[in-house]
Amino acid sequence: MPNVMLRNNAAGQLVFYVTKKDHEETVVSLEFSGPGAWGGEIELSDGSRYYLEPFDQPPRLPLTVRVKRL
Amino acid sequence: MTMNRQESEKLIQEVLEVYPEETGKQRAKHLMANDPTLEKSNKCIVANKKALPGVMTARGCAYAGAKGVVWGPVKDVLNISHGPVGCGQFSRAGRRNYVTGYSGVNIFNDMNITSDFQEKDVVFGGDKKLAKIITELNGLFPLAKGITIQSECPIGLIGDDIEAVAKKSTKEIGKVVVPVRCEGFRGVSQSLGHHVANDSLRDWVLHNRDDQDSFESTPYDVCITGDYNIGGDAWSSRVLLEEMGLRVIAQWSGDGSIPEMESTRHAKLNLLHCYRSMNYISRHLEEKYGIPWMEFNFFGPTKIAESLREIAARFDSKIQENAERIIAQRQPVMDAIIAKYRPRLEGKRVLLFVGGLRPRHIIGAYEDLGMEVIGAGYEFAHNDDYDRTFKELQDGALIYDDATSFELESFVEHLKPDLIGSGIKEKYVFHKMGIPFRQLHSWDYSGPYHGYDGFAIFARDMDMTINNPCWSKIKAPWQQKASEEMQAAA
Numbered sequence: 001m002p003n004v005m006l007r008n009n010a011a012g013q014l015v016f017y018v019t020k021k022d023h024e025e026t027v028v029s030l031e032f033s034g035p036g037a038w039g040g041e042i043e044l045s046d047g048s049r050y051y052l053e054p055f056d057q058p059p060r061l062p063l064t065v066r067v068k069r070l
Numbered sequence: 071m072t073m074n075r076q077e078s079e080k081l082i083q084e085v086l087e088v089y090p091e092e093t094g095k096q097r098a099k100h101l102m103a104n105d106p107t108l109e110k111s112n113k114c115i116v117a118n119k120k121a122l123p124g125v126m127t128a129r130g131c132a133y134a135g136a137k138g139v140v141w142g143p144v145k146d147v148l149n150i151s152h153g154p155v156g157c158g159q160f161s162r163a164g165r166r167n168y169v170t171g172y173s174g175v176n177i178f179n180d181m182n183i184t185s186d187f188q189e190k191d192v193v194f195g196g197d198k199k200l201a202k203i204i205t206e207l208n209g210l211f212p213l214a215k216g217i218t219i220q221s222e223c224p225i226g227l228i229g230d231d232i233e234a235v236a237k238k239s240t241k242e243i244g245k246v247v248v249p250v251r252c253e254g255f256r257g258v259s260q261s262l263g264h265h266v267a268n269d270s271l272r273d274w275v276l277h278n279r280d281d282q283d284s285f286e287s288t289p290y291d292v293c294i295t296g297d298y299n300i301g302g303d304a305w306s307s308r309v310l311l312e313e314m315g316l317r318v319i320a321q322w323s324g325d326g327s328i329p330e331m332e333s334t335r336h337a338k339l340n341l342l343h344c345y346r347s348m349n350y351i352s353r354h355l356e357e358k359y360g361i362p363w364m365e366f367n368f369f370g371p372t373k374i375a376e377s378l379r380e381i382a383a384r385f386d387s388k389i390q391e392n393a394e395r396i397i398a399q400r401q402p403v404m405d406a407i408i409a410k411y412r413p414r415l416e417g418k419r420v421l422l423f424v425g426g427l428r429p430r431h432i433i434g435a436y437e438d439l440g441m442e443v444i445g446a447g448y449e450f451a452h453n454d455d456y457d458r459t460f461k462e463l464q465d466g467a468l469i470y471d472d473a474t475s476f477e478l479e480s481f482v483e484h485l486k487p488d489l490i491g492s493g494i495k496e497k498y499v500f501h502k503m504g505i506p507f508r509q510l511h512s513w514d515y516s517g518p519y520h521g522y523d524g525f526a527i528f529a530r531d532m533d534m535t536i537n538n539p540c541w542s543k544i545k546a547p548w549q550q551k552a553s554e555e556m557q558a559a560a
Contacts, residue, residue, distance in 0.1 A: 005353060010364075017353070022118070022452040046110070062357040 002069065004050075007062030016044055019064075033058070041070065072444065073485075075466045078103030082468070085480040093122055100471040104463045111456035117471045118452045120258045125474040128423070128449050128495050133157055135263020135450075136252030137220040139347055140271075143167035143298045143324045144331075145177040146215040147246075148207050151184040152200060152232065153222025157254070158184040166512050168302045169325045176213045183207065192224055200235050208243040215328040216246035216275070226253035236274075246328055248274040259450035259472075260425070261346065268350035271331065276354075279332040287336035290385065291319045295352055295363070296344030296427070299324025301517020306524045307343070307368050314382060314392045322348060335359040339384055341366055343520075344427045346455055365458075368520040369528070370435030371404040400522045408438060411529040414537055416440035418488040421481065423473055423496065424510045425449040430459040432491070432510070435519075435528055444485060447473050449493075475499070489536050504544035506535045 005017045006027075014027040025048075031040025032054050039054035049070040073081070082101045086094045099116040108114065121127040130138070133151075138161050141149055151158030162182040171177035185203055187196060204217055217239070219232050232249040240247045250270045252263045279285075292311060297304040304324040311318055319337055320330040334340075334355065340363035342352050352363040364384070366377035375397045382393035418441045422429045429446035436443055445468035448455055459469065468485075470477060478496065482505065490500050491510040500507045508514050508531065516531050518524040 005357065007353075007356065019350070019353075022454055023112075024454055024457075046112070060360075062353065064357060 001066050002050075003064060004067055005062055005064045014061075016042065016050070042067065072442065072464070073103075073466050073468075075103040075105065078466050078468050081481070081484055084484075085477055088476070088480075093124065096122055097125075097474070097477070100473075101477070102469050104460060104465060104467040104469050106461050106463065106465055108460045109457065111453045111460065115453070115456050115469065115471055117448070117456060118258060118261060118450070119472075121472055121474075125476065127472055127474060128493055129258070129472060130260040130263075130450075131254035132252045132256045132260065132263035132266060133220060133222055133254045134161065135260030135265075135347070136250050136267035136270075137161065137218075137263075138165060139260065139298065140264055140267035140323055141218050141220065141250065142179065143169070144326050144328065145169040145171055145179055146213070146327045146329075147248075148178050148181075148183055148211060148214045148217045150200070150203060150207070150217060150219050151182065151222060152187075152196070152219045153185065153224050154187045155184045157222045158182045158220075164512065165298065166301055166515070166517070167299050167324050168305070169299070174211070178211065178214060187222075187224055192228055195228060195230055196225070197230050197232070197235050200230075200232065201239055204235070204239040204243065204247060208245065214245070216248065217243075218248040218250055218270075220250050221253050223254045226251070226255065246275055246278065261450040261452065264347035265350055268348065268354075271351055272354050275328060275331050276334065276351075276358075277332075279329075280335070285333050285336050287319075287338075288317055289338060290316045290389070291337045292316045292339045292341055292381075293320035293322065293334050293337040293361075294318055295322040295340055295342050296346075296348035297321065297324050297520070298344070301513045301515075301519070303518040303520040303524065306518040306521035309523070310368070310374070310378065310396060310521050311341070311381070313396050314378065315389050316381075316385070322351070335361070337361050339364065339381070341381065343368065343431075345458070346426045346451060349454075367431045367434065368524070369431050370438040370525055371401065371408075371522065372438055373431070373434035374522060374525070375401075404438075404522060404525065407526050407529050411533050412440045414533050415529075417442070418536055419444045419485070420489045420491060421445045421468075421485065421487040422510070423447045423449070423470070423478060423490075423492040425451070425493075427455075428491075428510055430455070430462045432519075433462045435525060436532075438525070439529055439532065441489070441532070443467060444487060445470065445481060447471060479503075489532065504541060506538065506541060508532070508535050 002018050007015050009015045016027050017024045025044040025046050028045055029043040037054045038058045039052040042050045050067040051070050052067045102115050159182050163180045169177045169179050236247040236249040248270050252266045304321050308318050320334040340352050340361045342363050342365050355361045367373040378393045382390040420443045433443045447470035490507045493511045497507050497509050519528045
């Protein structure tokens with residue numbers, strides 16, 4: 001259950017940052033990204049996948065969340 | 071002589087041959103030839119790993135990162151080196167973080183304050199002593215705005231509760247008392263010390279004025295983070311920003327102060343110079359207060375102009391016009407400097423092995439002077455630093471992470487660079503090898519190097535190092551080959 005920070009970079013892409021590991025990857029797909037639900041399965045540019053408990057509304061970024069490694 | 075990628079790889083293999091098999095295998099992961107097309111470094115270089123036993127590394131410790139780098143430059147705090155006396159004494163005032171004020175009255179950077187641990191403190195614990203020191207310090211230096219407890223190795227080993235002392239003392243003296251858990255044995259290098267210090271700023275300082283609204287902010291408020299004012303760097307950066315019409319409300323942490331840091335949340339933009347040591351707090355500022363951050367580079371006129379335009383683009387047209395005006399105004403001055411020094415430095419080859427941001431940020435300044443960087447490496451970088459380095463460095467250049475002294479010397483023997491930029495531990499070795507050297511951790515007692523004013527000094531320093539007549543006098547007269555004239559005479 002790593003602690004990660006989600007933020008938008010200058011190009012507007014969602015970035016996934018694992019503080020402890022200084023590991024920064026862009027998100028290539030997010031399961032739910034619309035209003036109503038935001039989160040779910042996250043796939044990163046290096047191919048690894050994580051699960052984020054969906055939010056009801058798109059949260060204000062940047063935000064530190066706990067995710068599960070899949 | 072510029073090496074292509076194959077030649078660099080071959081050189082790396084040659085150097086690695088000397089190691090025992092296992093060590094060679096480990097070290098191979100830290101060395102590579104640059105490929106500017108790479109986006110991600112985690113597949114091709116390993117960084118931020120423990121140095122191997124038996125090799126000589128140039129790294130520092132967590133205490134060096136926290137006390138020396140991040141907290142050291144803050145001018146109005148008393149940094150207690152909590153533990154035996156040596157750590158504080160030997161790290162005192164070495165980085166030349168300039169500040170304004172009166173030493174011992176309202177600035178305290180050049181002092182060494184230590185709890186001077188003795189055997190009995192290790193046996194019985196040093197918390198009582200620490201509390202007493204804090205009370206005493208507050209009496210001696212009433213204008214100090216805060217006190218930090220920089221723990222040295224024994225504090226962690228004996229398990230003293232410095233957090234509890236800090237809480238109690240804060241109540242007692244009514245000032246910020248920050249416990250910094252930067253025991254030297256933690257982590258693999260000073261990099262963890264930066265992180266620990268950033269976290270202590272986040273947990274104990276940053277939010278202290280959140281309930282006050284007496285600060286009058288403007289839409290042009292910015293803060294400079296990751297500039298430690300070495301030789302006056304932050305000042306030569308700050309003047310440019312102020313000329314642009316921006317208001318610098320906080321400097322983290324060169325010439326910075328506790329009240330500035332506590333008011334940082336009013337900034338509209340966070341300008342980050344040293345990504346490695348301050349990205350942690352920048353990310354936190356963005357998350358908590360919504361202050362966006364951007365990295366900039368104030369080394370050399372090309373990069374300064376680029377950065378000024380990038381910064382200005384975040385503000386309105388007035389700032390953008392000012393930025394253009396500054397660039398147009400300074401360009402002739404810079405052209406004159408380049409015209410003076412470039413003919414003397416053209417084509418010279420540089421090898422860099424520093425820390426933080428320099429191996430990538432300085433490249434532009436060297437290129438402005440017609441020099442080329444043929445190798446760059448960091449003492450304590452993480453993979454995200456290498457991501458940023460690939461595109462700055464030329465194709466085929468050597469990249470070495472946490473280079474051992476053996477590797478560095480072998481590279482130098484093979485490549486014969488015209489200038490080496492590294493730290494004090496390397497300086498005299500290379501001087502004795504007869505190679506021009508600049509100590510780039512604290513600008514070799516010179517500086518500032520940031521900003522337009524800094525570039526003039528940078529160019530002069532590089533010239534006076536490389537073209538110093540002493541380099542032709544390294545060989546003793548009796549070891550030199552007899553010159554032709556003398557042979558003719560004989």
